[in-house]
Structures are given as structure tokens and as C-alpha cells.
Amino acid sequence: xxxxxxxxxxxxxxxxxxxxxxxxxxxxxxxxxxxxxxxxxxxxxxxxxxxxxxxxxxxxxxxxxxxxxxxxxxxxxxxxxxxxxxxxxxxxxxxxxxxxxxxxxxxxxxxxxxxxxxxxxxxxxxxxxxxxxxxxxxxxxxxxxxxxxxxxxxxxx
Amino acid sequence: xxxxxxxxxxxxxxxxxxxxxxxxxxxxxxxxxxxxxxxxxxxxxxxxxxxxxxxxxxxxxxxxxxxxxxxxxxxxxxxxxxxxxxxxxxxxxxxxxxxxxxxxxxxxxxxxxxxxxxxxxxxxxxxx
Numbered sequence: 001x002x003x004x005x006x007x008x009x010x011x012x013x014x015x016x017x018x019x020x021x022x023x024x025x026x027x028x029x030x031x032x033x034x035x036x037x038x039x040x041x042x043x044x045x046x047x048x049x050x051x052x053x054x055x056x057x058x059x060x061x062x063x064x065x066x067x068x069x070x071x072x073x074x075x076x077x078x079x080x081x082x083x084x085x086x087x088x089x090x091x092x093x094x095x096x097x098x099x100x101x102x103x104x105x106x107x108x109x110x111x112x113x114x115x116x117x118x119x120x121x122x123x124x125x126x127x128x129x130x131x132x133x134x135x136x137x138x139x140x141x142x143x144x145x146x147x148x149x150x151x152x153x154x155x156x157x
Numbered sequence: 158x159x160x161x162x163x164x165x166x167x168x169x170x171x172x173x174x175x176x177x178x179x180x181x182x183x184x185x186x187x188x189x190x191x192x193x194x195x196x197x198x199x200x201x202x203x204x205x206x207x208x209x210x211x212x213x214x215x216x217x218x219x220x221x222x223x224x225x226x227x228x229x230x231x232x233x234x235x236x237x238x239x240x241x242x243x244x245x246x247x248x249x250x251x252x253x254x255x256x257x258x259x260x261x262x263x264x265x266x267x268x269x270x271x272x273x274x275x276x277x278x279x280x281x282x283x284x285x
Contacts, residue, residue, distance in 0.1 A: 020266035021174070070170060071177050084170040092265045095244020099264070106249045111215065 027131035058136025159187030182273035195224025
């Protein structure tokens with residue numbers, strides 16, 4: 001598993017989760033830039049290797065995604081619902097990435113929690129994917145404590 | 158024929174989404190019960206008969222694995238087919254839950270047709 005293939009798994013997972021569960025068409029990736037500053041969710045995972053996952057969305061992006069997920073009017077959603085949907089989205093993207101890159105391991109995800117959007121996760125940066133979503137931005141980042149041991153052939157099969 | 162389904166998931170928005178997806182898929186639902194963990198689900202099953210159970214794994218109080226164990230140990234409830242809905246698509250996890258008694262497994266993300274197909278397969282609904 002190379003850093004590039006983790007990047008690919010992350011981008012594919014974000015796109016697949018949004019397309020299937022949020023009924024949102026493929027996103028346009030956005031290059032490096034300032035991260036979204038609205039709602040952030042973070043979770044830890046055990047596996048081989050363990051690590052953490054963080055999802056940041058601008059409030060308009062979170063509102064748009066939550067409305068699509070729940071089939072409700074974006075303006076009628078409560079802050080609690082927005083937070084729960086962002087946590088669910090983080091859980092699904094992280095699970096999808098790990099299932100792609102650790103398909104033979106047993107993984108365990110912690111319950112996602114809302115964290116301060118202004119407070120960035122400490123430590124070395126991981127693989128990230130940032131894209132436009134509705135009228136806002138989405139950024140997903142996965143950090144692993146050490147390199148994944150699988151070979152690229154196993155990932156691609 | 159319309160079916161009675163129980164959804165066990167600790168996330169209220171996920172329960173709402175699953176119910177919405179079942180309806181969007183065209184699966185005929187007559188009644189939909191909800192529980193936020195395995196214990197609540199078992200309490201509901203003591204008073205309400207359902208045709209199928211859709212359950213998450215990671216839940217507080219009684220998680221999905223323990224819920225499946227208790228279902229399998231209950232003579233009244235063990236015939237109700239349980240389908241696991243999870244983000245975990247690893248082979249180890251799927252094998253483990255099927256061994257505990259799950260009759261089906263749907264990995265998130267999924268499209269409405271996938272959930273419908275798994276419900277129909279486990280319920281033995283004849284194909285159109």
C-alpha cells in the first residue's frame with residue numbers, strides 16, 4: 001500500500017458514500033487550500049495499522065448533505081441533526097476506506113464525535129481529500145500510525 | 158404482502174435514513190419499529206412480531222453481536238431473519254456475524270435496491 005493508493009481509496013470512498021447514501025453526484029476535487037471551517041467530526045480506529053479520521057464541512061455543505069441524506073428541507077434541520085449526519089458521514093467514509101485498504105484485517109471504529117472546527121488534529125498530516133459540496137467545502141483526512149503492510153497487488157485485487 | 162421491520166441503530170438519523178431507503182426502494186412496509194440498541198430491540202420484540210430485523214453492530218448497552226447471540230438463544234425469536242447493516246466490509250467481520258446467526262449483511266454505503274434485494278432474499282420473497 002502506497003501513500004498514493006491511500007489517497008485514491010480516500011477519494012473513491014468519499015465519492016461512493018456521497019453518491020450512494022446522499023444521492024449527490026461526483027464531486028469536483030479542490031486542490032490544497034484553506035480547510036472548511038464549520039462542523040468537524042473525528043473518530044479513532046483500531047486495525048492494522050490503527051489511526052484516526054477527521055471530516056470537516058462548511059455549514060452550507062453540511063446542511064446540503066444532511067438534507068439529501070434525510071430527504072428533508074435544509075432550512076428545517078436542527079443543529080443536532082446536522083452534527084449527527086456529519087458523524088454518520090465520517091463513520092461511513094472511514095469504514096469504506098479501511099475496508100478497501102485493510103480488507104483482511106479486523107477493524108473497529110470508535111463512535112465519531114464532533115470536535116472544534118478551529119482546532120486542527122495534532123501530529124503529522126495524513127492522506128486528505130478536499131472537494132466542493134453544494135455551496136461549501138468538504139475535507140476528509142485519514143492518519144495512520146504506521147504504514148499499511150498490504151502490498152499494492154492485494155489492494156487492487 | 159407488506160412486511161413489519163425492526164431497525165436497531167443508535168443513530169436516530171441512520172434509522173430515519175434506513176426507513177426512507179426502504180420506502181424509496183419500493184419494498185412494501187406495513188410497520189416499522191425502531192430501537193437504539195440491542196436491549197431496546199429485544200424489548201420491542203417481546204411485544205411486537207416483525208418479519209425482519211435490520212441491525213447495526215456498534216451500539217451502546219447491547220451491541221449488534223450480543224443482540225444476535227440473544228436472538229439465537231431465544232426460541233421465540235430465533236426464526237426472525239436479522240440483516241446486519243455496517244460500514245465494516247472486512248471478511249473477518251462478515252464471517253463472524255453470519256456465524257452468530259445473521260442471515261444477511263449489507264455494507265454501507267449501499268443503494269436502495271441493495272437493501273431491498275437483501276430483505277427480499279432473507280424473507281424468501283419470490284422474484285418478479
